[in-house]
Amino acid sequence: MKSVLRIVLGLGLLVLVSLGALAAYLAFVFDANDYRERLSEAVAEQTGRRLTLSGELKLSVFPWLGIELGAAELGNAPGFSDRPFAALTAAEARVKLLPLLRKEIAVDRVILKGLQLSLERRADGKTNWDDLTERHQADDSGAGLGEPSGGGGPAALAVGGIDIQDAVIRWEDEASNARHSLSDVDIRMGQIAPGVPFDIDLAASFAASEPAVQGRFTINGKASLDLAARQYALAGLRAALKASGEGVPGGAVDAGVMADLALDLAQGTVSVKGLSLKAYEVAVTGALEGSGLPDAAVLRGPVVLEGFNPRQLLDRLKVSAPRTANPERLKRAALKGQLTLSPTRIALDELAATLDDSKLSGRLEVADLARQAVRFDLSIDALDVDSYLPPAPANGSAAGAPAAAPANAKGAEASSLDSLRSLDADGRIRVGKLKAAGMQAADIDVGVKAAGGRLTVSPKGVIYDGRLDSVVMVDTRPTPPALAISGGLDGVQIGPLLRDLTAKPERLTGRARIDFKLKGAGLDAPALKQTLAGTTTLNVRDGAVKGVNIAQYLREAQAALTGQKADSASGPAQTDFSDLNATIVLGGGVARNDDLAMRSPLLRVGGEGSADLVRERIDYRISAAVVGTLTGQGGKSLEQVRGVTVPVRVGGSFAEPTYALDTEALLAGAVKGRLEQEKAAVKEKVEAAREKAKDQLKEELKKGLGGLFR
Template identity: 30%
Template sequence: MKFVKWLGIGLGGIVALLGLIIAIITFGFDPNAYKDDITRYVKDNQQRTLTIPGKLHLSFYPKLGIQVGALSLSEFNSDAVFASVAGATVSVELLPLLSKQVVVDRVQVDGLSASIVRGKDGRFNFDDFVTPVTTPEAPAADAPQASAPAFRLDIDRVKIANASLRYQDRISGTQLAVSQWNLQTGRIADKTPTTLKLSATIDGVQPKAAMRVKFAGGMTMDLDARTVAFAGLAASAQGDLQHGATMLSDLDLAFEAENLQLEPDAMRVAARAVVLLAKGASAGNRFDVKAQLGSLELDGATRRVAADRVVMTASGTRQDDPFVLSLDAPRLSLSPEAASGETITGAVKLAGRQKLDARFALAGVSGNARSFAISSITLDYDAASADSTAVGNVSMALAGNLDTQVFELTQIDGKVKVDNPDIPARTVTLPIHGGVRADLGKGMVRADLRTRFDDSAIEARLAMPTLAPPSFDFDVTIDTLDVDRYRSTATTGASTGASAPAAIGSEPTIDLGALKSLRATGRLRIGALKLSNVRLSQLDVALDAAGGKLQLDPVKASLYGGSMQASAGVDANRNAYRLKSMLSGVQVGPLLKDAADQDILEGKGNVVVDVTTQGTVVSALKRGLDGRVGIRLSDGAIKGINIAERIRKAKSLLGANTGAQAADKSEKTDFSELSLSATVAKGVATSNDLTMASPLLRAKGAGQVDIGANTLDYTIRPKLVATAKGQQGKTYEQLSGIEMPVRIYGALDAPQYKPDYAAAAMSAAKSDIGGRLLEKAGGGKAGGLLGSLLGKEKSEPTTEDAGTSEPVDPKKKARELLKGLFN
């Protein structure tokens, strides 16, 4: 009984003492008297200014708490404000303090405002709190150590209302402002489920952003295991956000999880029943994405990623054309030790102007986190655009190494069938075989592909030596290729008749913009090529493109019994072109017939072309041609006229109409040698040195070809030589030395010929034939006229003749006298 008595007396004394202490503090303690001490402490220890303009209020029962009004804290060693609050209240449980435990009961902050800055040196403006400027001196070794009260987290609720935060990164340029930040929780205690609700508005200058975010769900903390678990989690964000150079507008993002567990120390995240939603627009295109995961595990310590029942769908519009994407992955696991998974399937559908229906599957996933392999990837597709369709399939295998960043597509095997009404063959089927290797560590991609293009077997080595900026290298070999077979008949049909110059503004502009950024080198070899009806063999072309300039050098080929050595260049910076070509031993007749459908010249020989031009339309390129051209042929003919035969038939022709005559394809002027050179200036080729020789005649010529106007005006001056034998040999011998100019003029594709018979008569009159004419003319006016014409003396005219005063045309009279020569 005494024990109970003394225990009752002791407890009563303790209660009385506590009551006395609380009474003394309540009625005798004024916290505002310590405001200067508090601000001085902050100034001395943190080099910051703490301003407390309002009063401090203490409460002792049933909670021990403090309430402040406005309060602000400056930047380090500055008067600029770092953070401020409009009001705050903190309270702790009173009774746990008796057992040296701190249990926070309530935390409420109103009107919090803070400015976070990361300087150019990488330090934040709150680093001095993490690393204090001054460190308290260590107590003496023999000084007693005061034990700090134990802290047990148990907060009845936390409430932050209308807070704002400004963030500036002076290294990256990021500037964000968080406003209307509201946070409200239930009880926060160890292993105790609670609720969490947060909302805020985020505005950004860099990146541009205007987002409203919300977060709500249940939360449980395990302080011993250092984990946080969320249940029924729902987060959302709406607004506009800039990602790189892309502006995402009308965003509606959502994240939901039935369960989400975070283990920061183990770097592990685990979630179940996850749903991701994303809606919005970008550059006029809209998207709506939904992803569902049965479970997801990310383990940073073991570098393991595992996901089950992944289903994703995406829909929207691309350039006003709708699209739908889908992906289904039943199970996928990746770790440093192994990678595995079940078959992944998906589909892509596009509608509108361009249509696509594609299905793909990935099976046989194996490997580990460093390297992996997918033994089978298949793709089937059906595409359509305008009147063209493409149907095909391809299969391949994929292997990759994440450490070396090397990835390979092997065993590529597929085909595509293209149907296009503009292609003369209409349908083309292409098999595809080969492999692709990408070394992202070195920034290189290489592909070795084989295909058969109808009758064409093609082997190609394609590479990108650098990805940024992109550059290309290629080596393509084709055994035979008929390009005309796959071109529209509208582009391959030959023109007929003269071509009128295009009206200004009616021609399409040649756009060389793509060349300005192109960096490429390569080689193209074709065993037999037909292009624009021209046939070449053993074509070998080397290409080099950089700085807006494209060079084809050398260009080698065999064609029409001869060979070609050429080089060509294009300068996209100036819209300039250059061609230098040497044709050796070429049969020009078949070449002209195939290239231009012209049958006006035949022979074998050499052609040299060295020209430049500049312009943005074809007509300007023709008018801008400058350079030189040379031709030397042997054993050929000029078709459309037989000059020797025209001279031989001068007897009947002298009395006939001597106007222009169209070319007669049945006639030709043979030659054993023909050569000419021409200078080209502003689209006009001028030649003054044509020479031609044959058993019957010798000829020289001069004139011009206007390439821009597609016309020519050229005069050939042939002379017969007395070397012909046979039935007509005597006649040719009699006409030896006569020159009969022939003018060739008009459209290049429909030239006209005009022999000058009057000039032939004058030539005949001045030759040895003139003597025979003089004898045949005898005396009289005709003989005197002819003698004057020939420059020879003849008997004086008779009185009758002398009395005639009518003027006489010498050419006309000579022509009349020539008739007598053949009678």
């Protein structure tokens, strides 16, 4: 036993003496600089590149196996620029020798100074690192065949720290003529060991040519990693970005991010807590939990967009804010909800947002990012659309004149059509109170469905005490696009509706039912005026036609027939009725009506004529007759025109219609009526004389026959 112990001690002593001798030799005799050429040749054999070592080489063995390297360059691949592929001014790395025997890697601080890396891609797509990766793949394909998987990796990894100073990375792409660079790159990391947090600090300046951007970013926090468990974390992340240039929205940005990150690749989960993002004076906060990494990653969690001023944001982005009729609009906005994010889908549930005085809730989803398929179910408590529209023209301007079409109007129209053709949407929007085009509405429910170039919008709701139920369909597949509108309004108060719609005193009052079924081609107003075709029916009860007093025209007609002076107008300039019915047929840019029928206790009114939608001119004839009573509106007797049809001509423009008694037609009708009356009277007399002659002839025949038989 003693002899065995002596042998072991002797071998141990021999190993120590040998290691000491080797260390002494490497320290005092061996000079790594003597092997520069051999090292360069070995690199050339492995990479095909030339390695130039112009700095001093130092090698240490115990207790660290380390190397210190001075200035060095690795040549570029043939066919690329004259710049070296990689270069550095100094490098230092050391590994503990004894842990290597236990398959453990303990690295002292790794230092790189003045690293420069030049990455290039030619117009043919070939890069200046393709040859390196091809050699590496070839080596990997032949090495390790038959070796048990996972048996060659280190049992543990520990790094004393990483220090990279003044690094520069360039990227040049001839295919896109892009030039990008990272400069003044500084990376500092503390001691890296499994499960032990370490500090990380990173900073770099950057510049890009297409689009032109330059700036600097910094990242710091406390990281930890466990390679065996595949768990990584970055606590107290603080990232800041300052950038400027044409490629930056608004020309400049100063942004910051804070969060705590945790990644578990073994479980496929990620956690983002305490998220805070600020940019352009807008702040977003939230917390996200992810699963399904790495192939089917899904992030979920609450997000909050803090209250901000949209006008100020647009100003920071150097985007002109739209002029609104109410200058206080677009000054307050906020949003919050539950975010779901995946590589193919984005959804925002439990949405609660505000814009000025409006509150919005519901859900919004992009169900397929590739197809931009939008799904939504939104509710708005109240919305004043008109207050967001441009203000009305100033006094004295040509308010009614059409605006000159911008030079790029055709391009904008084509772009809008392309957007409609590719639109994939399905959802509904509900609005409690709505003001649009001057009109008031409530309980609005609009369904929207768009797919395959077809858009269907089905608005329903309460409008001026009436119910709206309609469908609007747009088919963008033909050129020009096809438009179809159908539906109706039932029980609507037509007077307030027209007053708010036209911003002028209403010309028709009463409770109305309107049914319409129209088709057209084109989406702009001029095209629709030319192509709109179909039928609209109108039924109005217990109302009045304002602006025209048919009873006064009857009095004028009576005066014309009797040769007397007409009484001055009395009473309101309107014509009351119990019901009014009309059918309007559109086509060829003209709206025509031939069956107007209006009734009241006094009058029966009919009408026929047309309206030129393109020129906005009216050519219409109203025919009125007195029935029922002998006293008309205003209390004056209309006995002389009872039974006489009184014609009224309506002309002028849509904006300024004109009304006038058609005296010539009235007199012609009256004369014709008198002639008919005279003819009837003569006929009656002839018939009476004929009957009398018949009676006399009978008497004479009786007398003659009586004498004959006697």
